[in-house]
Amino acid sequence: MHELYIAQSILDSAVSHCLESGCSRIESVTVQVGVYSGVMSEALNFAFDVIKVGTIAETASLITEKVAPQCVCKNCAQIFEPADRFILICPECQSMDVSLTKGFELQMLCLEAI
Secondary structure, eight states, X not given: OHHHHHHHHXXXXXXXXXXXXXXXXXXXXXXXXXXXXXXXXXXXXHHHHHHTTTSTTTTOEEEEEEEOOEEEETTTXXXXXXXXXXXXXXXXXXXXXXXXXXXXXXXXXXXXXX
């Protein structure tokens, strides 16, 4: 369950930023989670809820924003969202020579603290 490690990293970073800014309580943390990141949002939320107890984030919510995959075709430059998670084919020219440009994200976007 690598989500526990990720949740701990998010919490550590949020607490550090909060304290550096002179805040005393974290209200919410928003993170982007790409479809191809390998992270299960539900497990990440559960882990965050468990480890935040007893910290300045005890009442905070973890908001996860799902990032859909996006590809660009190297043949015709078409930008598209793949129809299948495992088969990346350009819908315009049917080329399989594509690059995945979105979908691997795992980053903190916003930290609300008081």
